Amino acid sequence: MAVLKTKEFYTLLRNDQVSKKEKYRIAKAKIARLLFGFNDRRGLLLKLIIYTMLVSIGFVYLYPVLYMFITSMQSLEDLLDSAVKWIPSTFYTENYSRAYSVMNIKDSLSGSLLIATVPTIFQVAVASIVGFGFARYNFRFKKLFFALMIFSFIVPPQILMMPTYRLFSTFELTGSLNAFIVPAALGQGLNSTIFILIFYQFFKQTPQSLYEAAEVDGANQFTCFFRIAVPMAVPAFIIAFLFSFVWYWNETYLTSLYLTSRSNDLTTILLQLQQFEQTYEAMYPVTENSPNRINEGIKMAGTIISILPLLLIYFFLQRYFVESVDRTGIAGE
Template structure:
């Protein structure tokens, strides 16, 4: 009786078989909630006309039809759009990774006038939504003839701002604040100045924060629809994040000419699949380092 009780309930609360079964069931339910839309999108985009019209076919199609995926590939001009998205995301993420590191180190280690005031302004820029300030930004960009260019998207990252830039500064500030001051004192005793201490001592230690900021910046810039949609109105070459709007406009034109098609929604899902695959592959190869870096930066506390 005691052996059975220990097997089912365990000697500790989290060691029993029933507890583990409950955890696995809970995790399976949560995983299904998050994965079911993606699985439905994938199964829908590979259905042919017969499977789309058959109400009994929901998850597993009878045949794999790749014509929808090919149609979405050509509608969004995937090679060109992928090249633009990759270049834009890399440029923004690299600039934000460096500039936010400088700002985060300054807030964590340096004393300068009105430090608390500027940090409050940083928090304010993080709280205020982008939709509130987009109109004056568009006016300024139009006055200096930067509309339909990528400069208004890349330039803020050069100065530690841009999409979620305030959050990245806070991540670096939290990381640098936890480092022992003896490292900087030893560097000063060796004759290192401020810049040399930062580049030779503190920045190499910030590899976990660098990886977290780079991946966050890359994925968020890749998925950002609002900012490119505001600055690239009328542009012929746009990133993948605007691919769905291109597909929708082309499908609407086809619907006006030939009427709606049962493949309209599958084409949109195929376009969504093409957009999310690169970040998923990136996370697939970097998840172990990413999780370790998140733990070391203290974001989960």
């Protein structure tokens, strides 16, 4: 039976020449199609389930951020008042001004951007070259090198931290940005294996006939890489850069291990967040009945400041981020 439009359906129900049994059958079929759908159209029930799941999952992800933001906007009186839950009584920004001064945002933000950007550029460049080499060429011990690369990713990084620290100390890499640049330039940055595999998969899918045609026209290997491989792997470059940037930005243990082992002025936002309470107490000494005592609102303001740069980056690059993840077929950690 053809699908009746809404107007035709009501006209049919008001038609006295149609029996009640036939009207009931048509109404039942109409309601079934509305609830469960037909052909490729989703029914109302399926849409309700999907939207309920999306809202629930979204709430689980957004609740911590909403809680941090609302708490950061509450004064000490609101925090102590049990009646104030989600809506602060006043628009209180003093928490952010104090957190801004405690975290030394100017120096820590520049340090975070430096540590996240420079090693990421080296890591993406080297990973693309290594991935291109594995995908394009056959050479002796290729499978062995590939297996060793996978094995280096399987080994827990905690096992290698102390030997790596001893090695970096020997070459005087600790206490400077070189502790991150040199490993990234040698293909041993944070999770470099993942990026090599991404580029390997992309370059493996490139038709060999394109390289052969370019070589017939006189192109060398560098030309093939920069004129053929790189333009076709733009999504891989985007996703590798974004993930590498986020991982370097969020890395705190290695940053504190390599940078704070020697006297160094280079710091990051997350290192300042780790030392937030001690720095706050040093800048705002606490006396008896002092209003300077640290509270949950000030801590949450510092946390919001620490994640704000990444939120802004994702907001402006969301379209490229989603498209690249979809084309590379990987999931974030």
